[in-house]
Amino acid sequence: MAAFTPWPSTWVPADGDRSAQIGGFDTRSLAAEFGTPVFALDLADLRGRMDAWAAAANEHFAPERGLAGADVFYASKAFTCISMIRLVVERGLCADVASGGELAVALAGGMDPARIGVHGNNKSAEEIAAALDAGVGRIVIDSLGELDLISAAAGERGVTAPIFIRVTTGVHAGANEYIATAHEDQKFGLSLTDGSALAAARRAVELPNLELAGLHQHIGSQISDLEGHAVSTRSLLSLRAEIARETGVLVPDVDLGGGYGITYVDEPTLSPDEVCARMAGVVRAACEVLEVAPPRISFEPGRSIVGPAMVTLYSVGAIKRVTIDDGERSYVAIDGSMGDTVLRPMLYGSVYTADVASREISGPTVRSRIVGKHCESGDIMIRDIDLPEGLERGDLLAIPATGAYGRSMASNYNLLARSPVVAVENGEATLWLRRDTVSDFFAVDPAY
Numbered sequence: 063m064a065a066f067t068p069w070p071s072t073w074v075p076a077d078g079d080r081s082a083q084i085g086g087f088d089t090r091s092l093a094a095e096f097g098t099p100v101f102a103l104d105l106a107d108l109r110g111r112m113d114a115w116a117a118a119a120n121e122h123f124a125p126e127r128g129l130a131g132a133d134v135f136y137a138s139k140a141f142t143c144i145s146m147i148r149l150v151v152e153r154g155l156c157a158d159v160a161s162g163g164e165l166a167v168a169l170a171g172g173m174d175p176a177r178i179g180v181h182g183n184n185k186s187a188e189e190i191a192a193a194l195d196a197g198v199g200r201i202v203i204d205s206l207g208e209l210d211l212i213s214a215a216a217g218e219r220g221v222t223a224p225i226f227i228r229v230t231t232g233v234h235a236g237a238n239e240y241i242a243t244a245h246e247d248q249k250f251g252l253s254l255t256d257g258s259a260l261a262a263a264r265r266a267v268e269l270p271n272l273e274l275a276g277l278h279q280h281i282g283s284q285i286s287d288l289e290g291h292a293v294s295t296r297s298l299l300s301l302r303a304e305i306a307r308e309t310g311v312l313v314p315d316v317d318l319g320g321g322y323g324i325t326y327v328d329e330p331t332l333s334p335d336e337v338c339a340r341m342a343g344v345v346r347a348a349c350e351v352l353e354v355a356p357p358r359i360s361f362e363p364g365r366s367i368v369g370p371a372m373v374t375l376y377s378v379g380a381i382k383r384v385t386i387d388d389g390e391r392s393y394v395a396i397d398g399s400m401g402d403t404v405l406r407p408m409l410y411g412s413v414y415t416a417d418v419a420s421r422e423i424s425g426p427t428v429r430s431r432i433v434g435k436h437c438e439s440g441d442i443m444i445r446d447i448d449l450p451e452g453l454e455r456g457d458l459l460a461i462p463a464t465g466a467y468g469r470s471m472a473s474n475y476n477l478l479a480r481s482p483v484v485a486v487e488n489g490e491a492t493l494w495l496r497r498d499t500v501s502d503f504f505a506v507d508p509a510y
Contacts, residue, residue, distance in 0.1 A: 079422075089375055089458055102486055120132070141468075157177065202225075228280070284365075295316075321365075378457045381455065419460035
């Protein structure tokens with residue numbers, strides 16, 4: 063097995079006639095009980111990833127190390143439901159939400175509102191009201207006009223809104239690349255380069271009913287090299303010191319964002335300990351140079367917590383061979399794809415791997431393409447993969463690293479049902495989200 067594996071910690075591959083297992087649960091039995099496609103969540107693996115983030119943040123940003131502590135905000139957009147939030151609460155993490163719906167789920171799951179951060183580049187009046195009424199711990203603003211909206215809404219309620227300013231630092235990172243030049247042409251954040259971020263800080267201090275509580279950055283996704291992250295963080299801390307000189311407010315919190323990568327096939331990734339150790343050193347050194355007290359730090363991992371903990375099981379349907387320029391290709395159709403995990407390959411060119419879960423198939427392999435059942439030629443889950451020649455209709459294919467954005471981005475295109483999420487541990491399975499039904503389709507149709 064590769065040094066960096068996409069499979070969760072309890073995954074056991076198929077062996078002979080025995081099907082693969084996850085969380086001590088037989089995948090054939092899981093498919094028989096819950097149908098396919100099904101998102102199988104390795105609960106022990108998920109819990110371990112949450113604990114690793116919490117432990118690393120607590121250790122490396124501890125006051126005895128000259129820092130002011132750190133918080134871990136689980137990024138709900140990766141995947142959320144009430145059971146997920148309950149586990150986040152249980153493991154001592156906070157929650158980052160990006161919509162009114164995610165906020166409602168976080169509250170329903172028992173998250174302390176003071177430990178919720180609200181994002182969104184275009185928050186509605188209703189979402190702002192919901193955040194203020196709940197008493198969330200931070201609202202991250204993305205535009206100057208948003209400050210006036212939140213100030214007015216907070217004034218109507220007689221409360222003070224804790225504001226974080228999302229800053230675009232000119233650094234973009236992801237997939238081992240970073241460019242420390244202008245990356246301002248995007249919908250998120252206020253520019254450090256053109257002075258918008260500093261102007262927002264001045265405005266936040268001037269307006270009533272606002273507390274300038276922190277600064278925020280998010281510089282990319284699937285980050286596996288921290289150099290760009292370090293460059294951006296130094297810039298953000300310099301802005302913090304400049305705001306203090308101009309306004310007298312040294313903001314107490316700095317949120318370094320998320321975007322830490324995971325292994326989809328065999329890509330190297332960073333552990334929470336590596337991230338926190340490096341960034342603690344960056345924060346400590348920068349604050350010493352700037353001669354300011356260090357802020358409390360936040361991280362927003364989502365993908366790196368839930369992504370590797372989930373495997374999607376699909377049933378194989380139609381299989382056909384086609385002739386191509388240099389031989390043959392086998393098209394293997396599965397019973398999902400575009401409505402669930404395949405959105406990421408379609409949107410971002412993401413690459414996944416797969417394995418036969420229902421049984422071990424020895425012998426020769428054939429160049430294959432795994433496709434879905436949606437009425438779109440782009441419905442391709444995995445473009446090129448070698449699969450056993452003996453694969454048959456009814457076999458199970460398992461695709462790992464689907465916990466982040468698979469179920470969250472799922473749709474009912476072609477009126478197919480969104481797949482269930484089943485948490486498995488110690489041979490027991492618990493339904494976290496059920497499969498959609500035809501009744502659900504009719505429930506939103508007034509003509510029915």
